[in-house]
Amino acid sequence: MRECPRCERCFEDDAVLCPDDQSKTKITLPGTTLLNGRYRLGKRLGRGAMGQVYLARDENLITRRVAVKTIRPDVLSDEDLQEGEAIARFEREARTAASIQHPNVIDVTDFGKSEEGVFFLVMEYVEGESLYQLLRREGTVTVQRALGLLRQISAGVEAAHDEGILHRDLKP
Template sequence: MDALAKVCPKCGRRYDTAAAFCQKDGARLQLTDEQQPDPYIGQTLLDQFKIEEQIGAGGMGSVYRARQTTLHRDVAIKILHSELADNRDAVRRFKREARVCTALDHPNVVRVFLFGQLEDGSLYIVMEYLKGRSLLEVLQREGALPVHRALHIATQICDGVGEAHAQGVVHRDLKPENVVLVNKARDPDFVKVLDFGIAKVGGASSKLTKAGQVFGTPHYMSP
């Protein structure tokens, strides 16, 4: 059985099989179906996206590399975990991420091409496939970066997040894990900002947070 084979039905956090309750909200954990072969790998979705491999997984969903046969290009497809299909907050955040990224047109923000629901009811986001490393991986491997390189990366992050702010969007979980460096336009440190799942949108009528609830990664949150 997978080392992280249980999931919280409320927040989506994953735990090993020895855990019984979520440390965040106290909900009873549920078994996932990850010990079974991934049903999406090898399948062709929407008659054009052939799933090649899983390239990531988190509390909200799994991310796959797929080949878009109609345009002969690789894309990334994020699919909401099936156990969260009835979780209203998770579904809202997933939809929020798709809508926010679709509305943002900036080279330093990941591009979203398509959003919808599969025949099995699962929500999906089709986005650009990024072949690179997260800033977290770079820092773990290389340590402190030279000042000129750090400034180059930070400036691009600010450009991408600044465009989001100009559109009334606050990321709320900006951290090295959500910044990917790709080789583009002869720049090996071209920045792409990801994961707007808990972003705050100005003027939004629905609230995704409750009073007193904190979202983000404490180590990277502003005071």
């Protein structure tokens, strides 16, 4: 799969130039934009310590947009873990995350490994802005608003802790 560095749209491997802005595309993932025969990757939403997150469409439920997080291969081949242990931990954490049912926590709906060896998590897609984007747009927030946001964040983290999950990469 290739990606435009400017607009972050995803393309098949034969698209050397982005049709929108003529930027040269880069190979970012092995395989096509159709991950695991089901999730059509459309645009990169973000990048983090574990991997990248894409806006995608669930081809089985054509109108459903989802967020697909691809896991960097080196994350699952940590020197301290045998490959099998890292994969088992990934699967265990995905199942545990999927068990959390809370209005302040994104639902995990699927996970797996593609034929090309890409590990992924499929999550509910919630349109909106991050706390960082909110603060850039507004500059500051009132104490009341900050407390309201912290209550929601804390409730979600508490739900994760109740399931035995220690969140190491919180992005409100």
